[in-house]
Amino acid sequence: MSVDISSRPLVNAEAEAVAGTAGAGASRRARHRLESESRGFTSEFDRRRPAIRWARRAVQIALLIFLLIGALGPLLWLAKSAVTPTQDTLRHPMSIWPHGADWVNLKTAWVDLHLGRYFVNTLIIAFGSWATQMIVATTAGYALSILRPRYGRFLYAMVLATMFVPTVVLLVPLYLTVLDMPVAHVSLINTFWAAFLPAGASAFNVAIMKRFFDNLPTEIIEAARVDGAGDFRMFRSIVLPMSRPVLGVVSVFAVLAAWKDFIWPLIVLPDPSKQPLSVRLPALSQTTELDIFLAALLISTSIPIVFFLIFQRFFLRGGGLDGAVKG
Amino acid sequence: MTLAEPVSGPRRHLSALRGEAGALVFLLPLLLVFGLFSWWPIIRTVVMSFQTTNLVEPAHWVGLDNFREVLSDPLLPTAIKNTCYFALLAFVFGYPVPLVMAVIMSDLRRLRGVYTVLAYLPVVVPPAVAVLLWRVFYDAAPGGVFNTILGWIGIGPVPWLESAHVVMPSLVLEATWAAAGGTVIIYLAALVSVPPELYDAAEVDGAGILRKIRHVTMPHLRGIMLITLILQIIGTAQVFLEPYLFTDGGPDNSSLTVLLLIYNYAFGSTTGNSNYGDATALSLLLAATLAIMSLIYFRVTRSWSDS
Numbered sequence: 001m002s003v004d005i006s007s008r009p010l011v012n013a014e015a016e017a018v019a020g021t022a023g024a025g026a027s028r029r030a031r032h033r034l035e036s037e038s039r040g041f042t043s044e045f046d047r048r049r050p051a052i053r054w055a056r057r058a059v060q061i062a063l064l065i066f067l068l069i070g071a072l073g074p075l076l077w078l079a080k081s082a083v084t085p086t087q088d089t090l091r092h093p094m095s096i097w098p099h100g101a102d103w104v105n106l107k108t109a110w111v112d113l114h115l116g117r118y119f120v121n122t123l124i125i126a127f128g129s130w131a132t133q134m135i136v137a138t139t140a141g142y143a144l145s146i147l148r149p150r151y152g153r154f155l156y157a158m159v160l161a162t163m164f165v166p167t168v169v170l171l172v173p174l175y176l177t178v179l180d181m182p183v184a185h186v187s188l189i190n191t192f193w194a195a196f197l198p199a200g201a202s203a204f205n206v207a208i209m210k211r212f213f214d215n216l217p218t219e220i221i222e223a224a225r226v227d228g229a230g231d232f233r234m235f236r237s238i239v240l241p242m243s244r245p246v247l248g249v250v251s252v253f254a255v256l257a258a259w260k261d262f263i264w265p266l267i268v269l270p271d272p273s274k275q276p277l278s279v280r281l282p283a284l285s286q287t288t289e290l291d292i293f294l295a296a297l298l299i300s301t302s303i304p305i306v307f308f309l310i311f312q313r314f315f316l317r318g319g320g321l322d323g324a325v326k327g
Numbered sequence: 328m329t330l331a332e333p334v335s336g337p338r339r340h341l342s343a344l345r346g347e348a349g350a351l352v353f354l355l356p357l358l359l360v361f362g363l364f365s366w367w368p369i370i371r372t373v374v375m376s377f378q379t380t381n382l383v384e385p386a387h388w389v390g391l392d393n394f395r396e397v398l399s400d401p402l403l404p405t406a407i408k409n410t411c412y413f414a415l416l417a418f419v420f421g422y423p424v425p426l427v428m429a430v431i432m433s434d435l436r437r438l439r440g441v442y443t444v445l446a447y448l449p450v451v452v453p454p455a456v457a458v459l460l461w462r463v464f465y466d467a468a469p470g471g472v473f474n475t476i477l478g479w480i481g482i483g484p485v486p487w488l489e490s491a492h493v494v495m496p497s498l499v500l501e502a503t504w505a506a507a508g509g510t511v512i513i514y515l516a517a518l519v520s521v522p523p524e525l526y527d528a529a530e531v532d533g534a535g536i537l538r539k540i541r542h543v544t545m546p547h548l549r550g551i552m553l554i555t556l557i558l559q560i561i562g563t564a565q566v567f568l569e570p571y572l573f574t575d576g577g578p579d580n581s582s583l584t585v586l587l588l589i590y591n592y593a594f595g596s597t598t599g600n601s602n603y604g605d606a607t608a609l610s611l612l613l614a615a616t617l618a619i620m621s622l623i624y625f626r627v628t629r630s631w632s633d634s
Contacts, residue, residue, distance in 0.1 A: 033572055040434030041539045043530055052536065063431050064438075067445040075448065076471070082333065091380070093472040136356045143353035149361040150347065154355065162365045166617060168565045169588055169610040172593045172603050173368035173375060179382075182367065204428045206357065231349045260453045262568055267594060268448070278455035282572055285459055302458045308451040309444070315451075316443055316512060 004134025075301070082106065083297035086291040102291060109295035113284055115277070119303075121192075122276035124260060128196035129258035130251060134299045136200040137250060138243075142235050146221060156210070174198060175267055193275075194268040199258065205250055212246040213239060245317075252307075252314040259304050376608040381601065393608035403609075405580050406588045408571075412495050413584065414563040419504035422559060426552070428507070429514030430544060433521075443515065447508040454505060458572040461501040462488070467571075488574055491581035498569040498582060506562075510555055516545065517551045553628050561617055585613055 046052045081089045083101045092098050109115055140159070145153050178194045179187050188194035216239065224238050240247070259278075266279045277300045285293055308315060348405040351435035376393055378386040397403065432442050449457065464472040465487035487497045525543045534542065571575055576583035576591075591608035 039526060040436070041430075041526060041536060041544055042434055043526065045530070046536060059431055060435060063428060064442065065446075067428075067442060068471075071445050071448050071508070074460060074464070074504070075452070081463075090470060091469065094475050104616070132360065136360050139353040139355075143350045143357075147350040147353060149350035149354075152350070155357075158366070159357070159361060162361070164618065165365075165369055166561065166565060166614050168567075168589070169372055169607075169614040170368045171364070171589070172606045172610065173363060173371035175593070176375075176380070176382075176533070176603065177363065177368050177371070182363065197360065200356070200360040201365040203365075231353070262453075262455045263590075273454035277452045281455055281459055285462075290463070294460075297456050297460055299628065301452050304451045304453060305448065308447070312444055312447075316448065 070281060075305075076302070078294060079296050081291070082109075082295040084291060086289055089290060089294070104300065105291050105295040109292050113288065113292065113296055114298055115296055117273065118275060118277045118280045119299075122278075125195045125261075125265065125276050126255050126258040128192055129199040130254045132196055132200035133202055133205050133250065133254045134247070137202070137209045138240065138247070139203035139235075140206045141213050142239055144206075145210045145213035146234070146239065149230060156206075159203045159206050162201070171263070171267070179267055189268055190271045190274055192274070196258065198264070199254070199261075206300050207255075208246060208250060211241075212243060216242055248311075248314045249317060252311045255307070256304060256315075258295060259307075273295045328589060335336060342384050349538055367544060369496050372611060375604060376611050378604055380603045382603075388605070393604040397605050397609045397612070400588075400605075402580065402583060402588060403585075406583050406585045409495065409582060410564060410566065410584045410586075413566055416496055416499040417502060417559060417563045418556075421507065422556065424503060424549070425507045425510035426514060426628075429511045429518060429539060430453055432511070432515060433518035433544070436580075443512070444627075446511045449505050449507040452505070455550070456483075457505050458501065458569060461496060461504075462573060465497055466533060488580060491578055494578065494582045498566075498573055501573075502566070502569055510559075513551060513555060517548055521547045557624055560620065564613065564617055585609070591611070 001229050042052070042056060047056065077093075080096060083094075083103050083105055084097060085102050087097060088095075088098050100256060142158050143149065179189055179196070181188060188197075220238060220242075221234070229238065259276075261276075262278050265276050269279065271274050272280065272283070281296065281300060288296070355528070375386070377388055379389050379393075380386040428446060432439060432446075435442060452460075466472065466474070466486065467476065467486045467489050469478065469484040471484070471487075473487065474484040477485065486493060488494055521544065525547075526539060529539050529543050565586050566584050567590065570582040570584050570587050574582045576587050589606050589609050592602045592609065594601065605606060
């Protein structure tokens with residue numbers, strides 16, 4: 001559920017891109033060379049002409065200002081207002097601390113709103129979602145790419161077919177499935193399992209893993225097999241260690257998607273004490289004073305931002321894995 | 328050196344069988360998770376759309392009643408109109424923005440990383456947080472954040488979320504802010520692969536910058552632009568979070584979207600009388616519409632690229 005459906009049709013092109021840039025054969029140096037060879041639409045010659053040089057610089061600076069105001073601006077405003085008394089924010093929303101900063105807001109939000117609990121809930125869901133996606137995608141990719149059972153093609157087609165079903169369509173039947181699990185007849189509502197297990201059914205992940213494993217050098221796999229490595233040994237000691245780049249890309253997107261997910265945890269976790277931050281925040285907005293609420297928003301958004309800044313390499317290499325447009 | 332003994336018929340058969348069984352062990356997580364959370368619900372959608380399900384009595388078949396009910400709901404035309412309006416606004420305002428940004432950024436040499444991180448930052452913000460923050464920006468009072476800024480140049484105050492005419496553009500503005508960075512990354516990835524020789528050749532032929540962008544850069548992006556367009560249409564057709572959190576469909580249903588209507592059928596009833604049959608029927612209709620649109624779209628664009 002948490003992997004954005006809108007990204008799915010991109011799978012072929014993007015899987016190739018991930019497999020290609022992060023591929024086993026492509027060393028960092030080769031990639032670097034590739035990047036420095038690519039060029040923009042201006043040439044040395046163009047850039048030497050003063051009119052073009054100035055026009056180009058003006059456009060680039062205009063874009064930088066646009067990004068600073070448009071993309072970063074709202075977040076900076078949030079950071080400022082989170083530590084500003086409510087009355088100042090209401091009266092002078094655009095001035096910077098007319099009556100001083102109120103740093104205690106952050107602590108109040110964390111303690112009084114019990115953000116710690118929802119934070120832990122979010123972490124559990126993100127971890128569970130990551131683990132489920134990794135287990136399903138790596139084992140399936142390995143079986144479909146390296147072991148290749150006879151029914152593999154059919155199964156892979158069945159997996160890819162689910163890409164064409166928008167997540168939305170499954171909302172209600174998926175909810176009813178979780179409410180009364182087939183065979184076992186237990187309800188997973190209000191359990192974290194309900195929030196993260198369905199995320200494992202991501203055809204996109206399976207396709208990326210399979211394509212990456214397809215591109216692993218066959219000599220190594222065959223050599224391991226000749227040396228008597230069993231299926232499990234080969235999976236653990238050969239295939240997984242060689243796949244770190246793609247595991248990284250799939251991991252960061254799995255964690256971020258779980259952190260961003262809203263509608264599915266909203267439906268399956270009606271118990272407030274089980275809800276993640278993003279589901280709990282709208283309810284808190286009605287009962288909390290503005291400055292404390294903005295502090296809560298700042299805390300909730302700073303974690304994914306720090307996560308992104310640390311792992312930006314994976315995000316930006318993964319290209320548009322997160323989807324072009326959100327639903 | 329002895330040659331490996333040729334594997335004889337029965338032995339090969341045995342090892343093949345063992346291979347199949349071994350693969351099955353590795354496929355178990357896939358079969359379980361996809362079976363329970365993807366294939367089974369897909370089958371169930373189709374079944375349920377022809378049934379009445381209310382979790383109290385056993386489900387029973389009602390033929391096309393759910394579809395009839397959904398199609399005669401007076402709110403459906405409103406929801407379709409609003410969803411199309413949202414998609415149109417998102418196309419007009421949201422589609423060119425990432426494209427222009429990516430083309431400019433592709434010509435950067437040193438600071439491209441800084442630009443990219445800045446552009447991607449809003450994508451990382453959890454959508455619920457983004458909407459709640461923008462709800463504060465959209466305060467209709469003259470002292471609201473956006474109205475204060477507009478006040479500097481003598482415009483407003485604008486009733487961002489309170490007026491039936493302004494509410495949709497407001498939702499689209501926030502949605503574009505939240506999503507544009509992801510599309511920029513897709514375009515940038517495509518632009519890195521423009522063969523430098525093409526630019527060199529264009530320069531030899533005396534092409535200026537604008538002609539290079541028009542005849543080298545843009546044609547290279549055409550394929551990915553078609554994909555991002557269909558993704559955007561599919562994405563905006565399923566818009567839910569913005570109308571749900573900003574306005575809950577209001578004012579006066581002017582931001583009620585198809586997905587919000589589906590959600591209300593299933594989970595939104597105050598009387599606890601969930602109508603799962605209607606919800607799945609409308610979901611199926613939405614999915615079918617999207618599938619047909621994608622199909623036509625790919626047919627048409629293929630015949631364009633062939634000619």
